Amino acid sequence: MSLNSLRYVLKETLISLRRNAWMSLASVATVAISLVILGFALTLVYNTTQMAANIESDIEISTFMRTDQTPEQVLQAKAEIEKLPEVRSVDLVTKEKALEQIRATLSSELIDNLGGDNPLPDKLTVKASKVDQVKLLAGKVAKVQGVDKVQYGNGVVDQIIAFTHWVRWIGISLIGLLGLASIVLISITIKFTVLARRREIQIMKFVGATDWFIRWPFLMEGMLMGLVGAIISTGIVVYGYTSLISYLHNHLAFIPVVNDPIFVRNLVLLLLGSGALIGSLGSMASLRKFLRA
């Protein structure tokens, strides 16, 4: 587009926005609201995922060996488990060591009454590198030669995974619905503009304006509405998130909120991009029909 055309397009865009001030405002507000929800949903998903990853370090798979296994066989089982791709670390707690621990914490009298027998099994403490692999890994570990039974997590892992799952789906459906609403609203706003300028558009076509030349002002109008909505939502999300972080740090320090500038930057870019996309989709939707004339 030449500089002359660009100047024309910009002027027409601003005139049109002013003419439909209230409709434009409503469109901007819907975009802002949907993007605020998108922003917070993403933040929540990101944080729960990170939280799950942190908790993961506490999740051990306690692997109990059968009592008939020799120390060599136990070491062999340990080596085998270490080769599994999901494993981060394997620690061996021998039955002798376990007995010592019990002697230290409970009564040594009890142990002495066993008369030298050690009824405890050898235990391998297995840690997974990712939280969502714990279940899978436990299944694999249980099949290793000489393993009696495995124990892990008491359902905590399943709950975290289920939670992030739900947050994700509710977020996606909400965002989908609101995104659609924004697109429809913007397309209605643009349709008003198009109708108000039907005559002008007809004359433009008769004197030889290209379809893109006619489209640009409307496209810019839609994109601008989307972008303004995105800027507002970015402000709300970033401000809300940072104040939440500082509040939690000061009052509820045990909740591990992530303070990651790269995540915030990506979030801002994503919100701005979505705003522009919603805006242009909205205007394209209403432009397609009338330009065919």
Add this chain to the structure above:
Amino acid sequence: MFIQLSNASKTYPNGVRALIDASLRINKGDFVFLIGPSGAGKSTIIKMLFLEETVSRGQVIVNGKNLSRLSNGRIPYLRRNIGIIFQDFKLLPTKSVYDNVAFALQVVGASSHEIKEKVPAVLALVGLQKKADFLPTQLSGGEQQRVCIARAVVNNPALVLADEPTGNLDPDTSYEIMQLLLDINKRGTTIVMSTHAKDIVDSLQKRVIALEGGRIVRDDEKGVYGYES
């Protein structure tokens, strides 16, 4: 030859056969009247020439281009070489006379320098240089038609299509508009004009193509209207 219709027919989606097997040739620089009763097919021919309507069967060639084969993207560039004059002027009511004419240059991406040079020149041609800042509503019908003509010729098109340009004007004003169109024709611009105005057609002695019920019934050099209008 500049315009050629070969067995051109147009059937509208509602089944109306507006044009049936029309064939004609118009040379560069010609002045041609299309006459006939309402619904005879005059406007359909005009609309097909700038591709507001497409031909259903047959061929329409303008300036060496077969319009049925022209892609949608090329239509604007065809129209930049055609000026169109309407019965109802089609001016933008919120823009001044100057801006209405400048509009035709803006949408084809002309520079502001070019606009400042061409608009006053064409306003002088149609005799409206003193009314450049007026709004269309402040002008008489004849003056509004002059603005429409100015807009049509500001791009210096090779062809001007006029669809009943004097239909809304009184006889004196119509005569002035015709003088203007003849002046433009003298500069080498081909003009195709549809009209009901018997007096104008009879007095100017130009080529007349008469239509009836979608068929060409007469094509005379230096013709007359021939109907009771």
